[in-house]
Amino acid sequence: MQPTRELIGSSQPDEVCTKQMRAIVQDEYGSADVLELRTVNRPEVAENEVLIEVHAAGVDRGVWHLMTGLPYLVRLAGFGIIKPKNPVLGLDVSGRVVAIGGEVTRFRPGDEVFGIGKGSYAHYVAADENKLAKKPTNATFEQAAVAAVSGITALEALTDVGRLQADQRVLIVGASGGVGTFAVQLAHALGAQVTAVSGPHMADTVRSIGADHVLDYTREDFAHGETRYDLILDIGGRNSISRLRSVLTSKGTLVIVGGEGGNRVTGGSGRQVRAMMLSPFIGQRLTTFISSLHYTNIERLADHIESGAVVPTIGRRFDLADVPSAIRHLESANSSGKSVIVVRAAPANSHA
Numbered sequence: 253m254q255p256t257r258e259l260i261g262s263s264q265p266d267e268v269c270t271k272q273m274r275a276i277v278q279d280e281y282g283s284a285d286v287l288e289l290r291t292v293n294r295p296e297v298a299e300n301e302v303l304i305e306v307h308a309a310g311v312d313r314g315v316w317h318l319m320t321g322l323p324y325l326v327r328l329a330g331f332g333i334i335k336p337k338n339p340v341l342g343l344d345v346s347g348r349v350v351a352i353g354g355e356v357t358r359f360r361p362g363d364e365v366f367g368i369g370k371g372s373y374a375h376y377v378a379a380d381e382n383k384l385a386k387k388p389t390n391a392t393f394e395q396a397a398v399a400a401v402s403g404i405t406a407l408e409a410l411t412d413v414g415r416l417q418a419d420q421r422v423l424i425v426g427a428s429g430g431v432g433t434f435a436v437q438l439a440h441a442l443g444a445q446v447t448a449v450s451g452p453h454m455a456d457t458v459r460s461i462g463a464d465h466v467l468d469y470t471r472e473d474f475a476h477g478e479t480r481y482d483l484i485l486d487i488g489g490r491n492s493i494s495r496l497r498s499v500l501t502s503k504g505t506l507v508i509v510g511g512e513g514g515n516r517v518t519g520g521s522g523r524q525v526r527a528m529m530l531s532p533f534i535g536q537r538l539t540t541f542i543s544s545l546h547y548t549n550i551e552r553l554a555d556h557i558e559s560g561a562v563v564p565t566i567g568r569r570f571d572l573a574d575v576p577s578a579i580r581h582l583e584s585a586n587s588s589g590k591s592v593i594v595v596r597a598a599p600a601n602s603h604a
């Protein structure tokens with residue numbers, strides 16, 4: 253076993269000396285009221301991990317599930333039955349590598365990275381090197397921080413799972429949120445004709461990122477139109493499978509990405525189960541998936557950002573101490589893109 257290699261200093265000298273840091277911590281599952289900004293020990297990195305000096309961290313639905321422990325399936329998935337195993341909240345991260353474990357081969361201290369960390373609402377976070385990629389040079393830390401979880405999900409839903417072809421018609425239900433804003437841009441970049449279903453006041457935002465047609469779900473019913481779609485991404489709103497199928501071509505594909513609500517045990521996953529059971533008996537393909545956070549997918553996403561085809565859509569900005577407000581904002585909805593937690597001001601020589 254090789255020792256951790258720590259080669260460069262930090263912009264937080266006090267923390268380097270004391271090996272402590274500020275972080276958003278929870279001792280129990282619950283609402284945003286359980287979150288506290290505290291001083292805790294900096295994480296130790298395992299052999300396959302890097303330590304990141306966090307610049308920014310994204311706020312997504314996954315974080316809400318980890319905070320609340322709901323649905324209970326989340327707890328059974330290894331995050332802690334009674335209380336969170338990792339008390340520091342946060343997944344999406346961007347920042348600078350400051351130390352690496354003995355077996356790390358893809359990164360060096362000083363690299364600017366983005367991806368998935370093990371508690372990113374903190375000044376430092378440990379991350380598996382296989383869940384990180386180099387930050388696109390044209391993206392700010394804030395843009396990179398909101399990209400990984402939502403961007404990979406959108407990319408996989410459209411390509412690996414949805415098998416989208418150029419010129420196909422795609423319907424994106426839930427287009428103005430975290431996953432949706434990536435899905436609209438990626439589908440447009442892949443040459444599809446994009447119809448987006450979004451909330452009120454979001455039409456201009458969604459059109460500006462590549463939607464050919466926009467429907468406001470509070471005023472227009474996508475199921476009443478004449479158009480039939482080759483691919484539907486069902487991201488928000490928990491529409492019934494029969495409604496979604498009614499606007500799918502006879503050989504079309506429905507990909508159920510998510511949908512909040514449902515009971516406390518299984519959440520909204522009942523629709524996914526029903527869709528998978530029905531699919532073998534009909535001409536349409538009904539499917540779902542859990543996104544793979546492997547770096548190969550993060551790098552694919554980074555290529556789309558680097559090319560300029562995708563620009564991560566940032567909703568609101570919050571300081572580290574304001575994470576509870578950011579989560580409450582997520583719960584209140586009606587915001588486009590993803591909120592970002594700004595942990596450190598960008599260095600003067602960085603594209604941020």
Ligand SMILES: NC(=O)c1ccc[n+]([C@@H]2O[C@H](COP(=O)([O-])OP(=O)(O)OC[C@H]3O[C@@H](n4cnc5c(N)ncnc54)[C@H](OP(=O)(O)O)[C@@H]3O)[C@@H](O)[C@H]2O)c1
Pocket residue numbers: 312313314401402405425426427428429430431432449450451452469487488489490508509510511512541542543585586587589
């Ligand atoms: N399968 C996976 O691996 C995976 C990965 C990531 C996320 N997810 C899941 O995907 C879902 C979406 O995540 P997200 O981060 O994109 O959430 P989000 O940012 O909250 O976006 C949800 C979107 O759905 C819209 N919406 C709400 N009601 C609607 C309706 N009746 N019709 C059409 N659109 C409606 C919302 O609009 P308003 O803001 O106007 O309400 C919002 O734009 C969540 O359930 C999440 O857990 C799954």
